[in-house]
Amino acid sequence: MRYFYLVWVIGLLFASGARAAGANEDIQLFDTHIHYSHDAWDQLPPKNAISILRAAGIKWAFVSSSSDDGTQMLYKAAPDLIVPVLRPYRKRGELETWFRDETVIDMIEQRLSKNTYAGIGEFHIFGEDANLPVMRRIVLLAKQYGIFLHAHSDAAAVEIIFAQNPDARVLWAHSGFAPAKRLRTMLEKYPNLRADLSFRSEPGVEGAIGDAWRQLFLEFPDRFTFGTDTYTPERWNDVADHATWTRDWLKALPDELAEKIAFKNAQALVGWALGN
Ligand SMILES: [Zn+2]
Numbered sequence: 001m002r003y004f005y006l007v008w009v010i011g012l013l014f015a016s017g018a019r020a021a022g023a024n025e026d027i028q029l030f031d032t033h034i035h036y037s038h039d040a041w042d043q044l045p046p047k048n049a050i051s052i053l054r055a056a057g058i059k060w061a062f063v064s065s066s067s068d069d070g071t072q073m074l075y076k077a078a079p080d081l082i083v084p085v086l087r088p089y090r091k092r093g094e095l096e097t098w099f100r101d102e103t104v105i106d107m108i109e110q111r112l113s114k115n116t117y118a119g120i121g122e123f124h125i126f127g128e129d130a131n132l133p134v135m136r137r138i139v140l141l142a143k144q145y146g147i148f149l150h151a152h153s154d155a156a157a158v159e160i161i162f163a164q165n166p167d168a169r170v171l172w173a174h175s176g177f178a179p180a181k182r183l184r185t186m187l188e189k190y191p192n193l194r195a196d197l198s199f200r201s202e203p204g205v206e207g208a209i210g211d212a213w214r215q216l217f218l219e220f221p222d223r224f225t226f227g228t229d230t231y232t233p234e235r236w237n238d239v240a241d242h243a244t245w246t247r248d249w250l251k252a253l254p255d256e257l258a259e260k261i262a263f264k265n266a267q268a269l270v271g272w273a274l275g276n
Pocket of ligand 1: 230
């Protein structure tokens, strides 16, 4: 068992009882959408980035970065907090070209053999591009390593990924920016689909939750995860406020459901990777 897994097993055991005494206002958060890309490194050194996460009460985070070196720096600084996810980009600006670039596969394979990751992503893939050889290989590698795919995609690409591997686990970035109705259809159709809530303002309007979203959360309590998305260096300034805002609207849900969205569903994704 690698060090990464050991840290995780210990972390998960600890977490299972950690909120027993806590009220909803200090609910722990597992941020499933953090990037620490090259243009953030100078102005926000690793220890400062970690401080921001900790100050926001974020106890765990899926981190993927352009390049992966950013993720490795954060992981080294805080292995109890950071859960590495492997992004197929080496620098900003590759999100529209990566899936036609065969050299991406070499990089991904090398990194997977050297380090430990809970998933591959976040990558951007839309429609039929999900059938291109690079994406097909990514789906296979995720299967081989037993890790999830973090996809910023339309519904068509998600369908193609599941056609390639019906047992894949897909964390749908931004819940696909899909309207609640479309989201429901996809969650019903694909039991292994998870959806992160980064950049979705609909669930929390002034601390309330709209009926459509409340209904979705109640129907699919195990499928949604909290996420911020630090897609630019400036976005790191919003981490604390976003966490506060999220805690606020989570209060409108039953405690057990709030905990699932806040951190337990993300932990389950890690647990699934550990089980492989
Ligand atoms: Zn992102």
